[in-house]
Amino acid sequence: MYKIIYGILILIYTLYSFFVSDGSEVRFIMVLTIVLIFSVVLEKRMD
Template structure:
């Protein structure tokens, strides 16, 4: 389940980053940072859950 969510966050981050580079202004940086933090947090949670299930 988390792999699907991570994939979606990654795609959103990529699309929004490309959009902000070519079209957006400086305010897009904050939203890009939020998406990146959510992606990293989700990956950390997934890695923690994977360790619990293998132990």
């Protein structure tokens, strides 16, 4: 299950680095944090 989450995170990171190149790292950190929290919530719901 965690491999799927990490795969999604890597995919999001790759897409984000392709589309965003204006140095808005704070926004990226916020998005990544939201995704991590969301994945933890999904993990708990599936259990």
